[in-house]
Amino acid sequence: MYFLSKTQVIVxxxxxxLALYVLDLVRRRRLSEEYSFLWVVATVGVAVLGxxxxxxxxxxxxxxxxxxxxxxxxxxxxxxxxxxxxxxVRLSRLGAEKDAxxxxxxxxxxxxxxxxxxxxxxxxx
Amino acid sequence: xxxxxxxxxxxxxxxxxxxxxxxxxVRAAAPAVDVLVxxxxxxxxxxxxxxxxxxxxxxxxVNLGVGGALQTGFCWACDHGxxxxxxxxxxxxxxxxxxxxxxxxxxxxxxNVSIGSRYVSRTGYRAPLGRxxxxxxxxxxxxxxxxxxxxxxxxxxxxxxxxxxDVCRRDFPKDFPDAPLLIGLARRGxxxxxxxxxxxxxxxxxxxxxxxxxxxxxxxxxxxxxxxxIQRQS
Numbered sequence: 001m002y003f004l005s006k007t008q009v010i011v012x013x014x015x016x017x018l019a020l021y022v023l024d025l026v027r028r029r030r031l032s033e034e035y036s037f038l039w040v041v042a043t044v045g046v047a048v049l050g051x052x053x054x055x056x057x058x059x060x061x062x063x064x065x066x067x068x069x070x071x072x073x074x075x076x077x078x079x080x081x082x083x084x085x086x087x088x089v090r091l092s093r094l095g096a097e098k099d100a101x102x103x104x105x106x107x108x109x110x111x112x113x114x115x116x117x118x119x120x121x122x123x124x125x
Numbered sequence: 126x127x128x129x130x131x132x133x134x135x136x137x138x139x140x141x142x143x144x145x146x147x148x149x150x151v152r153a154a155a156p157a158v159d160v161l162v163x164x165x166x167x168x169x170x171x172x173x174x175x176x177x178x179x180x181x182x183x184x185x186x187v188n189l190g191v192g193g194a195l196q197t198g199f200c201w202a203c204d205h206g207x208x209x210x211x212x213x214x215x216x217x218x219x220x221x222x223x224x225x226x227x228x229x230x231x232x233x234x235x236x237n238v239s240i241g242s243r244y245v246s247r248t249g250y251r252a253p254l255g256r257x258x259x260x261x262x263x264x265x266x267x268x269x270x271x272x273x274x275x276x277x278x279x280x281x282x283x284x285x286x287x288x289x290x291d292v293c294r295r296d297f298p299k300d301f302p303d304a305p306l307l308i309g310l311a312r313r314g315x316x317x318x319x320x321x322x323x324x325x326x327x328x329x330x331x332x333x334x335x336x337x338x339x340x341x342x343x344x345x346x347x348x349x350x351x352x353x354x355i356q357r358q359s
Contacts, residue, residue: 099299102185103197106163107204110183 002053007069012050019043038086042079046072129208129232131158133224134198135180136191140215141169147217148178154221161201162215163194171215191281192306196297199290211284219282223322231284236318238289238310240275241282243324259343263304266350271311275319278304282322289315298349305349312353 003009022039025031049056049072060071133151137144144162151160162175166188175182183197195212202210209231213219223241230239263278281302285293289310298305311317 096299098187099189099193102187102189103193103200106183106185106197107200110181110201 001051004053004056004068008050008053008056008072011069011072012047015043015047015050019047038079038083042075042083045079046075049075128157130206131155131209131211131228132198132202132205132207133158133160133211133213133221134195134202135160135162135175135213135215136165136194136198137162137167137171137175137215138165138188138191138194139167139169139171141167141171141174143217144171144215145174145178147213147215147221148175148180150217151213151221151224152178155224158211158224159207161198163197163201165189165191165194190299192297192299192302195302196294199285199294199297203287203290203294207290208287209284210290212281214281218324220323220325223282223320226322227282227284227320230318230320231286235316237286237315238307238317239284240277240280240307240317240319241322241324242275242277242280242319243322262343263346263350266347267304267307267311270308270350270354271317273311273317275307275317277319278307280324282324298353303346305346305353308350308353309356 003012019040022031022036022043026033026036049059053068056068056071060068063071063074065071065074133155135144135147135151140147148160148162151158160180162171162180162182164172164175164182164184166185172182172184181201183201185194185197189197198212199210209228211224211227213221213224219241227239227241230236260277260279264274264276267273267275267278292310292313292315293306296309298309307317
């Protein structure tokens, strides 16, 4: 195993550590399996490229990138964008779900209070 | 034919000051109609003053925006068997004396939605320039989409029949129910009609249009309008 630069080592080791941290978050139930998926795919992908120099060089040539390290960073940035978009979509859905809940709660509370008032009036009679 | 059951829906966010007067005016102008105030997460006594006025009150825990409040009103109206829902601002801009004029075309089945418009005939209202330009844009967009001229797409003084409320309780554009709503409704085959009304300056309270929203709103409304044109309507 050989490395092209110090940066490559740092990135590769960093990716492994991040992957472990993500898995640990899942273990401690701080992160749901659903959200961990993108992270695991990305960190494992970067780690594989980082530790396998021939693969990294090959991919870099194929994409026409000058520096191998740039390939790794490009993948990192692309991944960040995917995660951000995914989170925006999830946020939109959560917002819609929140609205529906607030609405149902408001309507149910109104019904409950009307019912209680009606019961109190019946009781008073 | 029995008279249709009418519910006036008043979305209210921090409208403690202007609400009592608006509700009293509604009562004076149309004693037969029921009123529902949707307190959209107010921090002030909006719910309290509404209850004191003897109307029904549904309160959101957090603020959902005008569209969200209106949608809650539609749900309530449908659940309680109302035939027509009227949207009326709490801030006193909409004069309840025009309720009858607004209701008539819907009650007579001439349209599904009637829109109280400031511009159909010469009335007192004159909007600021920026707003006028925006109105022109969205009016043009709606016209392009529907082949029908709606001069006042932002008017929040409207009456909706049961069929429209049934659709809107399920699917409704968030925040500002303006041009995107009208386009969506027209694409579903509902008939819209503009009715000339007079509008007034706000009595009290803050407008929903803050500076940030003034920039963001045209963008969002434009996008939502374009989407309403191409989205599949359920």
